[in-house]
């Protein structure tokens with residue numbers, strides 16, 4: 001099935017408009033709303049909320065943001081754990097200094 005170029009809706013019979021350009025490319029618009037937004041108003045379908053392209057880009061953006069947050073959290077946790085381990089190692093290496101009693105020699 002042919003999809004609307006602007007909103008991504010599938011073609012329904014006896015509806016919409018097929019625009020055939022001089023170079024032979026065919027573009028389908030499901031409604032005058034889509035046609036006006038695309039041609040007359042020159043809007044980008046990725047920036048119009050009610051289109052399929054908008055939803056796809058938004059979900060991709062959300063997924064990528066979530067992945068970046070997870071990676072950042074993992075890195076932060078790894079750094080914290082490494083810092084804790086180094087502190088433990090330093091504590092175990094340092095031996096407590098024995099108190100030496102000093103006697104005065106006469």
Ligand SMILES: [Zn+2]
Pocket residue numbers: 004005006007008009029030031034
């Ligand atoms: Zn449409």
